[in-house]
Amino acid sequence: MQLPPATPSRALIDNEGGGTIVIARNNCYDSYNFAISTNDENNALVPVQRTPILSSILPKSTIKQFEVDVLRRQAEYTTRITDLEVRLAMFHTKLAIECAERGREHAFTASEYVDEPIEQAMRRSLELIETEYVRPIMDPTVADFGANQAKYYIGKTGVANEESIDLNDVTGTATAPHKFTNLVSIERRTNHLEDQMNHHRNVTLFHSRRENFDAIDKECRQTLQPSLALEMTKADKREGGMVRRFDSNAGEFTRVLMEMTSSRVSSLGCIERRLENWDISDSTRAKQYLEEIRLMKDRVIDLRRERIRQDESVVEKIMQTKKVLEEDIFLAC
Secondary structure (H helix, E strand, C coil): CCCCCCCEEEEEEECCCCEEEEEEEECCCCEEEEEEEECCCCCCEEEECCCCCCCCCCCCCCHHHHHHHHHHHHHHHHHHHHHHHHHHHHHHHHHHHHHHHHHHHHHHHHHHHHHHHHHHHHHHHHHHHHHHHHHHHHCHHHHHHHHHHHHHHHHHHCCCCCCCCCCCCCCCCCCCCCCCCCHHHHHHHHHHHHHHHHHHHHHHHHHHHHHHHHHHHHHHHHHHHHHHHHHHHHHHHHHHHHHHHHHHHHHHHHHHHHHHHHHHHHHHHHHHHHHHHCCCCCHHHHHHHHHHHHHHHHHHHHHHHHHHHHHHHHHHHHHHHHHHHHHHHHHHC
16 A cells, blocks of 8 residues: 655744744654754754744644644554554455465366366276286286197198288187287296207217218218328438438538538648658749749638638529428428
């Protein structure tokens, strides 16, 4: 609620002391402001403290009637404020009662027209799911019927056709056919397949291996093993022949080398003895002997170089022969 705006009013009262008292009043708020104007040069207003009783300050004025009016208006204003507060409290009470009734009606409406239909729909949906989806999948009787039908069909035709036989097709019985696979039936078919796999792995495979692979193994042992033994014997013979040839060549090279060395040593010894037995009294003969010695020395050096070259060629041939023998041995192995 908004209060009316204040309407200030002024009252001028002459004072015996040569001044004027200015009274400013608010009609709505019953407040008074006093200012005393003196007859000086500045004509300034001097504020005076607010006093509750003006008649005691100004006994000869008409302020008593003014105070009575003010008190009466204040009482009326207080009464009006109290009435407004009572009306506001009653309004709040009615509003609270209306809100409570509205909440109760809303709860009743939601419970009757929203919660119960949703609950019934959920119950119907759960029953439908259990009837149409859960029971056909988990019902062992359907699986038993499908298995019996498959056994009857297999016993009648002798052939198990997976495309034409549906173990969950219960057409012709009291229950309606379902398009979902029964888990119990799947489990039983899985167990049956596992049994068949174990049978094939432990029985069929064993007999097949004994009938086919054992015969092949026996034939391989009877035919290939003698051939392998013969080839190994031939390889050993070739290897032994190559080793013997290598040993004979090495011995021949060693014999030739020793003969050449001994011949050179014997030749040098003979030349040395001849030189020791010669008479070198004559200088000319000495020069001739020295020249012959130099020539012999050159021939010996040439022969030595030739022998070294021949030795290197023989060693190279031996190394080539050894390499060829090693390659033959590796190929034979």
